[in-house]
Structure formats: C-alpha cells, structure tokens
Amino acid sequence: MAATTDDQPDVVGEVLAAADHLVGRFGSHDTAAYFACFAEDATFVFHNHPARLGSRAEWEALWHQWETEDGFRVAGCRSSDQAVQVVGPDLAVFTHSVETDVVLGGDASRSQERETIVFQRRPGGWIAVHEHLSPAPSAPGAGS
Numbered sequence: 001m002a003a004t005t006d007d008q009p010d011v012v013g014e015v016l017a018a019a020d021h022l023v024g025r026f027g028s029h030d031t032a033a034y035f036a037c038f039a040e041d042a043t044f045v046f047h048n049h050p051a052r053l054g055s056r057a058e059w060e061a062l063w064h065q066w067e068t069e070d071g072f073r074v075a076g077c078r079s080s081d082q083a084v085q086v087v088g089p090d091l092a093v094f095t096h097s098v099e100t101d102v103v104l105g106g107d108a109s110r111s112q113e114r115e116t117i118v119f120q121r122r123p124g125g126w127i128a129v130h131e132h133l134s135p136a137p138s139a140p141g142a143g144s
Helices: 009-027 031-035 056-070
Strands: 038-046 073-088 091-104 107-122 125-135
Touching: 009 031, 009 073, 009 091, 009 107, 009 125, 031 056, 038 056
Parallel strands: 038 125
Antiparallel strands: 073 091, 091 107, 107 125
C-alpha cells in the first residue's frame, strides 16, 4: 500500500502511475519506453555494478553492453510494498520491493531487490531523476 498525505493525494497517484509505467516497460523489456521514463541527467546506483552511472545515456550504454555481450533480457518484473514520500509539489520518492526475471546467456534467473526511485515533476509529467537498487535482505530483519 502506498503512503499518502491528505494534502497530496493527487501527487501520490500520479507518482504511482509513473512508477507503474516505468516498471511495466522494464518488465516487458521495452527499452525505448523504459529509458524515456528517465530524465537525461538522471543518476543510477546499482548494487551489481561497481560505479555510479551519471546519466541516462550511461545506463543505456551499459544495458546495451549487457544485451550484446551477455544476452541480457528482462523476462518479467513485479512490484510490491510500494510507498510514496511526497517531498514537495514537484518531488517525490518512490520505494518498493521488486522481483525480476532475467535471461542472461540463455539462463533464466530471478532476483529479489529493493528499489528507490526519485521522481520530479517536469513539463510533460513525472520523470525519474535517480534510481538506487539494492539486494533485498535475505531474512526478516536482516540489513536495513
């Protein structure tokens, strides 16, 4: 269930819709629509990559490298435990648990992770400006 405030219900709904669209495009491996969900100056921190990515173009290049060199493909993605923290009229933080099915080198695997996406309202709607992905704790109460 998403967190909401009495004075910001429209913002919460709009951010949840933007997040749902982003997760849906990722889960269907619709790369053009997925990357369009991010601002050009968005930044990315992934636990499975050693460096912070400083732009959408850097993330797109890494994704393309994974596709061509490793046969990377997203086969599905499910979001749960969603929450939205409204920081202001034009900024919100979306957090959720995410289960992702991928194919890498012909082998299917599933990951359990937690993700934070910062959304900013810009002309045209809500767009992701930062994404942070971390592994889900292996046991209740482990990691925070």
